[in-house]
Amino acid sequence: SKAGMGPYSDPSAKVKITGKDQKAAAEEESEIITPSEPFPTYQTYAFQTEIKRGRFSIVRRCREKVSGKTLAAKIIPYWQEDKQTVLLEYQVLRKLHHTNIAQLKGAYVSPRHLVLIQEMCVGPELLHSLALRTSYSEVEVRDYLWQILSAIEYLHAHGILHLDLRSENMIITEPNLLKLLDFGNAQFYTQDKVITMDKCTDYVETMAPELLTEQGALPQTDIWSVGITAFIMLSANYPVSSDVACEFLRTTRKGKVKLTRCYAGLSGGAVSFLQSTLCANPWGRPSASECLQSPWLQETGLDNRQQALVTFPTTKLRNFLTEREKKRGLLCSKYGLMIAQ
Numbered sequence: 001s002k003a004g005m006g007p008y009s010d011p012s013a014k015v016k017i018t019g020k021d022q023k024a025a026a027e028e029e030s031e032i033i034t035p036s037e038p039f040p041t042y043q044t045y046a047f048q049t050e051i052k053r054g055r056f057s058i059v060r061r062c063r064e065k066v067s068g069k070t071l072a073a074k075i076i077p078y079w080q081e082d083k084q085t086v087l088l089e090y091q092v093l094r095k096l097h098h099t100n101i102a103q104l105k106g107a108y109v110s111p112r113h114l115v116l117i118q119e120m121c122v123g124p125e126l127l128h129s130l131a132l133r134t135s136y137s138e139v140e141v142r143d144y145l146w147q148i149l150s151a152i153e154y155l156h157a158h159g160i161l162h163l164d165l166r167s168e169n170m171i172i173t174e175p176n177l178l179k180l181l182d183f184g185n186a187q188f189y190t191q192d193k194v195i196t197m198d199k200c201t202d203y204v205e206t207m208a209p210e211l212l213t214e215q216g217a218l219p220q221t222d223i224w225s226v227g228i229t230a231f232i233m234l235s236a237n238y239p240v241s242s243d244v245a246c247e248f249l250r251t252t253r254k255g256k257v258k259l260t261r262c263y264a265g266l267s268g269g270a271v272s273f274l275q276s277t278l279c280a281n282p283w284g285r286p287s288a289s290e291c292l293q294s295p296w297l298q299e300t301g302l303d304n305r306q307q308a309l310v311t312f313p314t315t316k317l318r319n320f321l322t323e324r325e326k327k328r329g330l331l332c333s334k335y336g337l338m339i340a341q
Contacts, residue, residue, distance in 0.1 A: 038090055038107035038114065045106075045117065047073060056184055062117065064105075071105055074116040076184075086114050092160055092186045093118075100151040102171075102179050121171040121179040129172040130233065131318045135311040138270055141233045144170075145273075146297055147178040148226055153288035156219045161189045163197060163217055165225035166206050167232065189219065205238045210282050220282035223291065227277025234270060235262040236316035239278060265310040269296025 048061040051072065062073040078086040093104040093116065106117035123129065126144060130136050148170065155162055164185040171179045187195050194216040197207075204212075208224035211217060231239045239257040257278045259271060273296050279285045291297065 038109045070120050072118045072120045076114045089183050092183050098154045100147045100178050100180055102181050121173050123171050123173040126167040126170040131314050135313050137311050145230055149288050149291050151180045152222050156288055159189050161187050162222055167229050209280055218282050220285040223277050223285045231274055236320040237261045263312045
């Protein structure tokens with residue numbers, strides 16, 4: 001089996017949300033384990049240094065006082081009128097137990113903040129983990145894609161769309177285990193529900209065409225994002241270069257995903273994977289389960305060894321990441337944020 005590739009991990013212990021009145025909490029345990037929203041928790045965690053700052057939240061290192069365990073606290077400010085929208089991330093995370101998804105350990109809400117306590121995932125972002133090497137092969141790309149798709153298959157089986165599957169939201173921990181983070185855009189999905197996105201149009205290059213139209217998000221929307229991540233790993237470039245939504249949409253509708261931007265020497269399986277996941281029509285894309293069953297991700301033996309012989313130097317990828325960091329810095333300036341060092 002592949003490292004970190006499930007099927008699924010054993011269920012973690014249920015998240016227990018405690019309140020100020022511990023005696024009352026014990027009497028109503030069933031309501032406390034799976035509440036509709038987190039209860040306030042006081043003096044349980046010691047908050048430490050800032051790890052990351054985003055447009056909608058801050059992540060800090062924290063320590064559970066009783067056990068001394070190091071965890072990560074995602075702190076999300078909100079206005080009362082936005083409370084239910086913000087709580088959706090908690091409602092999604094509390095249902096998830098998978099090897100490749102950062103595990104929720106606890107949560108609490110104050111009148112102005114939601115705090116999500118999650119396992120500490122230490123390691124570089126996905127693309128940075130590749131860029132730290134002198135070169136990498138198609139086999140390594142396949143292994144990471146398998147882990148991503150394993151998590152996505154699990155999410156979709158539970159009626160959840162992630163909708164922000166950028167490589168920045170994927171951490172590689174030891175030993176080479178991928179963890180999917182940041183469910184701030186996640187939504188519960190039903191076929192009669194139209195899901196539109198209005199707060200992430202700053203990343204047009206990674207957005208599926210249906211998010212830029214009235215069509216709304218589907219499970220196949222996450223598959224497009226997987227295709228984008230795969231394309232970047234196999235090219236150190238975006239398949240479509242445009243920061244302008246209308247130009248991006250026009251180009252993708254014409255099917256002008258430029259595979260010529262990819263590294264030389266890709267296998268036919270890799271090319272087929274990119275073509276299918278980056279199909280402009282969402283109904284033409286495979287499901288996560290179908291991706292996992294694709295010949296390319298199932299290859300072993302001789303084909304596996306042959307693909308390992310073709311390696312991609314990381315100079316181009318490092319340049320790509322430098323340019324992406326510049327854009328991230330501009331966005332932080334635009335929204336009055338600072339990039340945490």
